[in-house]
Amino acid sequence: MNNEPILQVNSITRLYAAGKGCQEVSFDLYPGEVLGIVGESGSGKSTLLNCLSARLAPDQGDIHYLTRAAEWVNLYGLSESRQRQLQRTEWGIVHQHPRDGLRMGVSAGANIGERLMATGGRHYGDLRDTAQRWMNDVELDIARIDDKPTTYSGGMQQRLQIARNLVTHPRLVFMDEPTGGLDVSVQARLLDLLRQLVTELNLAVVIVTHDLAVARLLAQRLIVMRHGRVVETGLTDQVLDDPQHAYTQLLVSSVLTS
């Protein structure tokens, strides 16, 4: 792992009401590291993720990001257009529901090619070749490149959303319950694929999940949230095998007994 972080999060707070949102969250994320944010429903995971990915301005605190050009930027000191540019080029955002991350009205190939165009790709043949390669990588049938995502199954849509995000070789990927709405067998294959891609591309990832099995499989480090606050943080195996905080113990034991 690299010595310099890619993301520095300092005391981020965004509250909708007392205990609702996220409060005073701080951590560093390193290149190639997968950080899991876990906690029960309503603990503030998505609020935090939205703040990290420049989609929701925090009330307090700041976030610094190291760009591809090796320049530290203060995320909420940037213009909205620069934030959007980072989202389109240097980052990926994988939503729980593929329809939130795909353009359902255009073909699968266009969904992938469009992201490449945002980073300067222009040649139609190249865009199509790359789209095909990525469909292949995420195990989608390239014969369906001209079909719209509406004709795909939920698992296929999620694979397409992943291809759309990764085609630009992002440095940092935010994932919100990426296997959430899928059947267990589809989930398992998708998790395998994600694990493989994260390693191959040396991605830094922040992944929100309420599923500790998903966290165990993908994340090296965990942040456990409750009522908007971080109650425990540490290496995934340590946190899940030897939880220190009573809430984490409950979270882990409720999985074991369910």
Ligand SMILES: Nc1ncnc2c1ncn2[C@@H]1O[C@H](COP(=O)(O)OP(=O)(O)OP(=O)(O)O)[C@@H](O)[C@H]1O
């Ligand atoms: N736009 C909003 N307006 C008011 N309250 C909100 C808003 N968004 C979230 N909240 C509240 O903030 C709290 C944290 O929500 P958040 O979605 O971040 O939790 P979560 O841990 O991601 O939950 P889930 O796993 O169910 O998505 C919840 O009590 C939620 O009802």
